[in-house]
Amino acid sequence: MKSRWIVGGGDYLEHAYQAWKQARPDEAVEKIEVPQSPDYAFDLNVFDALDPAQGAMFIAFDERFGNFKRMELLQAAMERGFALEPFVAPGASVAPDAVIGPNVFVGANASIGSSAHVEYNCVIHAGVNLGFGVRLRPSCWLIWA
Template sequence: MSCKFVVGTGAMLDWALAAWREVAPGLDLVPLAMDTGADPAEVESLLAGRDLAGATAFVTADARHLNFSRLERMTLYRLRGLPMPPLLCRGAVVAEGTVIGENSWIGAGAVVGQSCKVGFNSVVGAGAVLGHGSSVGNSCWIEDGVVLGRESRLGAHVTLGAGVVVRSGVSVGKLCVIDKPGRIDADVAAKTFIHAHYAQPMVIVGS
């Protein structure tokens, strides 16, 4: 029986384990607790003495720290040679010709249109819709129910909160966080933060 290491903590780990049980009931799932630090020695200790032949891994975490914490941990397991196939939850509709990167997660009921691209280590929440030809960069977080119009573009490490709708053809630059419900009708520059608590967008400069 194939072995899959599922790395995470708390509710996110429970969620990932349940999702993998649904879509791949034959897998031998091995939960691994993820501490706050991304330490190579910790990974070596967790995997010590385990049979890695044919094993795969999946790392889950939320959108804190612009998804870098999830990426750091993914990198450590990938460097150990463990393949990290994406998780396509039961009920997700993914069109043919779509590319889904390693360690990405497509939630239940999400719709991913023709010719879409989802980079590695990205999360597309339950019920989200990606219009045909849209592109999601690496290590993004798309909350449940978000809508990306056709041929829209998200850069790496973008976070989109609940209620966000990105118009067709619009580009959102890397390291953006849009957490204010509403429609995005124009391109958003990299490192822009749009929050419901602030009247105007904020842009990180000099970094």
């Protein structure tokens, strides 16, 4: 069985981890917190204990740094050969011709319409509806209010 590593930090790490665990109870889902130094540099040694051939990764880091730190982790994972997969929650609706990029999070009851294109590293929280032909550039965060 391949592993699924949810990697990052902050509240969003816990949120993403719980979503993956609930949606994929038959998979080995592991939460891995990446420590940061006082100057916010990541300790990337956590990647050294993982084999890219043995699983896939999802990067989950809070938006408090304007997504820059999340992108830094994403880049480090890709440089080390890890596959980054999107997460689509049970109950979310994604049109068959919609394109969902790597490391995208689609929450419960979200809807993505026909011909939509969601580029990598986006977060679409529960209840958000994207209509026909919508295009999201990388690293967008959409929250239903």
